[in-house]
Amino acid sequence: MIARQQVGLATxxxxxxxxxxxxxxxxxxxxxxxxxxxxxxxSASVKGQFIPEGRKGRRIVAIDVRPTxxxxxxxxxxxxxxxxxxxxxxxxxxxxxxxxxxxxxDAKVGGVPLHVxxxxxxxxxxxxxxxxxxxxxxxxxxGHDLNVEELGALIREVNDYxxxxxxxxxxxxxxxxxxxxxxxxxxxxxxxxxxxxxPRYNPGEFSVLGLLAREEVDAAIIIAxxxxxxxxxxxxxxxxxxxxxYLEPHVNTTTxxxxxxxxxxxxGVAAEGTFYRMDNVPLRVRKLVDSPFPSDEEVxxxxxxxxLHA
Amino acid sequence: MSGITGLLVTVRSGRQGMxxxxxxxxxxxxxxxxxxxxxxxxxxxxxxxxxxxxRIVSPFGEVVVTCHAGDVPRGLFFLPLGPVANxxxxxxxxxxTGVPRWKRQPVTIEPADGPGPEPSSRASQRG
Numbered sequence: 114m115i116a117r118q119q120v121g122l123a124t125x126x127x128x129x130x131x132x133x134x135x136x137x138x139x140x141x142x143x144x145x146x147x148x149x150x151x152x153x154x155x156s157a158s159v160k161g162q163f164i165p166e167g168r169k170g171r172r173i174v175a176i177d178v179r180p181t182x183x184x185x186x187x188x189x190x191x192x193x194x195x196x197x198x199x200x201x202x203x204x205x206x207x208x209x210x211x212x213x214x215x216x217x218x219d220a221k222v223g224g225v226p227l228h229v230x231x232x233x234x235x236x237x238x239x240x241x242x243x244x245x246x247x248x249x250x251x252x253x254x255x256g257h258d259l260n261v262e263e264l265g266a267l268i269r270e271v272n273d274y275x276x277x278x279x280x281x282x283x284x285x286x287x288x289x290x291x292x293x294x295x296x297x298x299x300x301x302x303x304x305x306x307x308x309x310x311x312p313r314y315n316p317g318e319f320s321v322l323g324l325l326a327r328e329e330v331d332a333a334i335i336i337a338x339x340x341x342x343x344x345x346x347x348x349x350x351x352x353x354x355x356x357x358x359y360l361e362p363h364v365n366t367t368t369x370x371x372x373x374x375x376x377x378x379x380x381g382v383a384a385e386g387t388f389y390r391m392d393n394v395p396l397r398v399r400k401l402v403d404s405p406f407p408s409d410e411e412v413x414x415x416x417x418x419x420x421l422h423a
Numbered sequence: 424m425s426g427i428t429g430l431l432v433t434v435r436s437g438r439q440g441m442x443x444x445x446x447x448x449x450x451x452x453x454x455x456x457x458x459x460x461x462x463x464x465x466x467x468x469x470x471x472x473x474x475x476x477x478r479i480v481s482p483f484g485e486v487v488v489t490c491h492a493g494d495v496p497r498g499l500f501f502l503p504l505g506p507v508a509n510x511x512x513x514x515x516x517x518x519x520t521g522v523p524r525w526k527r528q529p530v531t532i533e534p535a536d537g538p539g540p541e542p543s544s545r546a547s548q549r550g
Binding site (some may be wrong): 144146147149185196250252253254255257258303320323325326344345346351364365366400 | 440443500522
């Protein structure tokens with residue numbers, strides 16, 4: 114998010130990946146474990162309009178710090194040193210632009226010989242339609258958003274030669290939806306603070322973890338996430354020390370300690386709504402079964418009206 | 424004996440993702456999120472064997488995990504995302520981004536006698 118605000122991101126939908134991409138680079142991600150239907154539906158074996166041969170019509174490159182089932186199924190595995198995304202993306206920018214690199218061809222960058230990066234840069238320029246699918250190995254390592262900035266700059270510059278796009282491998286259902294809705298309601302996609310009566314934005318300072326670490330929060334409403342399983346231990350302890358209202362359809366590692374747990378209908382199963390896919394495509398989801406419990410929206414509306422009329 | 428140092432990398436595993444959907448208190452989920460993938464030479468340096476227990480210590484906490492030798496680089500230790508790994512990170516250290524370095528936490532690993540307390544019981548003790 115922060116990187117996209119700095120350099121933008123030339124991106125595409127998963128439908129375009131399926132129908133057009135003849136070069137797919139998985140960078141710092143392992144979809145065979147984390148997004149198990151991704152390759153079959155969009156990015157590897159699937160046949161597309163302009164990729165009629167499916168897997169045979171695509172060159173697949175995997176960049177990771179360790180061998181995985183994704184790297185094993187790729188045409189080429191580039192095993193890099195941890196924390197080298199910024200450095201290697203910068204090198205690729207220079208190679209794509211034809212700059213002179215002042216080191217020997219066998220000298221290593223990010224643990225990989227220069228000639229391997231040179232061959233990758235040539236493959237990128239030779240592709241008809243390339244895409245980098247990047248994961249947490251890029252975003253959650255040293256450099257964080259600066260790694261994505263450099264990848265975004267590389268992707269933009271490759272478009273001088275061919276069609277080339279980047280797509281983050283978002284996790285958790287509808288995480289993109291919260292970015293979208295906050296974006297069109299406040300102008301900011303994450304870390305929005307309303308405590309002065311108008312939206313303010315500052316990742317880090319107004320992110321959940323920062324607010325909890327500085328003990329600036331004295332009550333919390335938690336919706337559609339399980340902080341007991343997903344936040345660092347000290348952040349969970351900070352939440353446990355304040356009153357919490359928790360909207361959740363399942364028993365999990367947060368329901369045991371939340372002050373109030375309100376059971377809700379599972380979204381997309383017993384409550385209809387709009388779901389944003391990882392490529393920012395909104396999809397309408399229908400209610401499949403009835404639930405004795407209200408939806409998240411009904412509970413929030415009820416709390417809001419009760420407060421307004423108190 | 425003394426431990427070895429390296430970088431802890433949290434990862435998704437297919438089993439962790441599947442068992443999470445069935446329930447986060449199942450034996451299979453709790454077993455998977457405490458399963459460490461470590462280079463065989465690192466395991467030997469710790470004088471440990473496949474299935475032995477080890478204690479991982481970071482500046483923010485410590486956990487006991489079960490070791491499995493894997494095809495991973497020396498000095499990099501891979502643990503599935505979840506309440507066990509989370510004890511080794513801090514929400515106060517995010518480089519100003521709001522997100523910890525989930526892929527790069529310096530840790531020390533040393534042999535341990537047996538499994539530690541389950542994460543759920545630790546959580547209820549704190550609460």
